[in-house]
Amino acid sequence: NAGVTQTPKFRVLKTGQSMTLLCAQDMNHEYMYWYRQDPGMGLRLIHYSVGEGTTAKGEVPDGYNVSRLKKQNFLLGLESAAPSQTSVYFCAIQVRGQPQHFGDGTRLSIL
Amino acid sequence: GENVEQHPSTLSVQEGDSAVIKCTYSDSASNYFPWYKQELGKRPQLIIDIRSNVGEKKDQRIAVTLNKTAKHFSLHITETQPEDSAVYFCAASRFWGDQGGKLIFGQGTELSVKP
Numbered sequence: 001n002a003g004v005t006q007t008p009k010f011r012v013l014k015t016g017q018s019m020t021l022l023c024a025q026d027m028n029h030e031y032m033y034w035y036r037q038d039p040g041m042g043l044r045l046i047h048y049s050v051g052e053g054t055t056a057k058g059e060v061p062d063g064y065n066v067s068r069l070k071k072q073n074f075l076l077g078l079e080s081a082a083p084s085q086t087s088v089y090f091c092a093i094q095v096r097g098q099p100q101h102f103g104d105g106t107r108l109s110i111l
Numbered sequence: 112g113e114n115v116e117q118h119p120s121t122l123s124v125q126e127g128d129s130a131v132i133k134c135t136y137s138d139s140a141s142n143y144f145p146w147y148k149q150e151l152g153k154r155p156q157l158i159i160d161i162r163s164n165v166g167e168k169k170d171q172r173i174a175v176t177l178n179k180t181a182k183h184f185s186l187h188i189t190e191t192q193p194e195d196s197a198v199y200f201c202a203a204s205r206f207w208g209d210q211g212g213k214l215i216f217g218q219g220t221e222l223s224v225k226p
């Protein structure tokens with residue numbers, strides 16, 4: 001899994017509930033990313049981080065928050081889940097100058 | 112905004128034939144172009160990448176070409192095999208910029224190789 005662990009692997013939520021997805025790496029990489037993948041739309045960047053304590057918005061940040069308090073962990077939060085956030089969420093890690101490597105994904109369904 | 116268009120969305124070939132997938136990007140500052148293969152229910156995995164200072168790169172049966180002027184890049188798979196069946200994604204990035212390496216992905220091509 002290229003040193004990237006995503007938890008949980010599957011989750012079903014009700015509309016309005018909150019949850020946090022965790023991406024943990026054991027490679028000491030600087031850059032970490034959260035993408036969502038929907039059918040026919042490829043992967044779209046939600047938020048990313050270029051180092052501990054820093055985060056930035058990607059293409060589709062609305063409805064999500066992130067934090068990177070420790071270099072090894074990048075958390076993606078949904079404060080009030082909506083059915084439109086049903087998706088597969090992938091975390092990716094990267095060393096500067098090297099390709100991104102993805103985790104195994106979290107399949108999230110919101111009813 | 113930045114955009115990557117990928118064609119075709121589906122591609123069916125006979126085993127042993129070649130397959131070509133094409134992408135066009137909008138951000139002229141993009142300088143890094145990876146290709147990912149994703150099998151059903153699995154994570155995307157890098158199969159080949161190219162940087163803007165190179166026009167072509169090969170790795171066994173896989174090759175990527177880049178035309179910076181036209182902002183096009185393509186994936187070529189020769190002697191296709193059933194195990195090549197998967198969804199392929201192209202992406203573009205400003206690899207060395209202060210935005211890190213955030214990737215803009217194409218919509219994907221579902222490749223089916225028939226025995």
